[in-house]
Amino acid sequence: MISNSTKPGEFAFIAALAKQAAHTPEALGLGDDGAVLWLGDGRKLVLVADMLQAGVHTMKGASAAQIASKALRTNLSDLAAMGAEPAFYLSTICWPGAPDEHEMSILVETLENEQKQFNLSLIGGDTICGQGPLTISMTVLGWASGPLLRRVGAQIGDDVWVSGIIGDGWLGLGVAQGNITSLDTNDADYLLGRYEYPEPRLALGKRLAPLAHCALDVSDGLIADAKHLARAGDCCLHLDYEHIPLSNAARHWLSVQNNQKTAINALMENGDDYELLFTAAVDQGQRIDEISHDLGLDLTRIGRVIKGQGVMLGTPDGAVQPAKHSGFTHF
Ligand SMILES: [Mg+2]
Incomplete structure (x- = not known):
């Protein structure tokens, strides 16, 4: 991810590291x-x-x-974004002081369940006791037998698609933090689940690899990640507010917000969705609809690729404006 910003920050740091990796083809420029x-x-x-x-x-x-569990699933989402199938993982844990036996046994049981669900095998890692909050790093390895899905490759005239639903992860965080209290228990539980246990779109990534022009997983927020695809493809992604797929729970939340546009913006600007955002030629629409049907997963056409740069947002009243928000960054 190459930042245009001159300020120090997460993307500037990654850009500096990318220079070191520029002559290592395996790094893909640290941009995927x-x-x-x-x-x-x-x-x-x-x-x-x-x-x-x-x-x-x-x-x-x-x-x-x-x-x-979340660390594994966010990694698996990255594999899905590249059209790869999971195979192995290494787990590194820094406990905040000595862990108790019960917590360790629950962790072992959880990892066993996740391994079965996603067809993964543990092959290594490290465990230490440190200072500060519990920290877990996962490294996951997967096979890509077909074409590799990359962030680069959007073509002018492509349709822009997204899987599943946008905004639930951020709303789930709001529920967990106690900032969203207007929802009933069913909606709140659903959103919490979406935040805590993202569903990596592995089967979708594999099916998309031969036909999509580019893809990534939405982790920083729909708009920020759309900007990554636009930058990689030297183009502009024009997204339509009215087509952004939202859950019933999100619509219930929206119904009590004063400013609908600001509220929908918030759903598009915040992260933790772990859906796949991709572009494909217009004539692939029928095949994409078939994939959606086969997988029982909504795939929604939310815009198109046009000449220009960055992300433009189109509203139902015909207005178009540049998306300014840059999404979540760590520093
Ligand atoms: Mg990612």
């Missing part, structure tokens, strides 16, 4: 969701890493099992 090793037999091994800390990416009181 993972790195790739091309093996001699035609297979590609995709490597992704993610670190989560209690109180930053999850609630302060989250258990090791909850954080580990």
